[in-house]
Amino acid sequence: MEQQEEQRRLMLEALDERPPEALLHEPLDYIFADHFRQRMLCNLLDAMVREGARDAELSRHILVFMRRDFGLHILDEELDLFPRLLERARPEDGMNEVVAELCAEHSSDKIDARDLCRALEKPESLSRRWKRLFARFAANERRHLIVENAIVMPLARLRLKPDDLAEIGRHMAERRGIVLASVPQ
Ligand SMILES: [Fe+2]
Ligand SMILES: [Fe+2]
Structure with missing residues (x-):
């Protein structure tokens, strides 16, 4: 029981904590760290x-994660x-199909994500359907993460150039209202 409590505490901690801002200089690592947090989300659900x-406590934490991150x-x-x-991949990488599938999953999961937030907000809602x-x-999120971690991320590490990564990191920082300190040369 104590072990279960400890596990839950660690999962909540991972869910709550954004990756360190400095990791935005390594945007693929930041995205990978966010995937880990999403796995914690799946475990908690x-x-x-x-x-x-x-x-109620778990619901509050999950709701903050869903809304904020x-x-x-x-x-x-x-x-x-x-x-x-997609710009950098080669035809033999087959990225067009993979990315199209992942984007389709993002849009189809949007409805479930919205319902999930509503259900977390109102614990009495959805009676048994929750x-x-x-x-x-x-389950959908886990499948999605497997494809991203096993196919997309390794290829991104292989194909993206330092300038691509710097730009992606800059945009991700802007999206979060963070001013990224320049990396010492
Ligand atoms: Fe992802
Ligand atoms: Fe995704």
């Missing part, structure tokens, strides 16, 4: 489904990472 109870991550990918990667919604959102 699954834990609630398993326990069969809407935990989840949408920003999708913009990082759709406005910066994906377009730049379990199906939480479990579906977590």
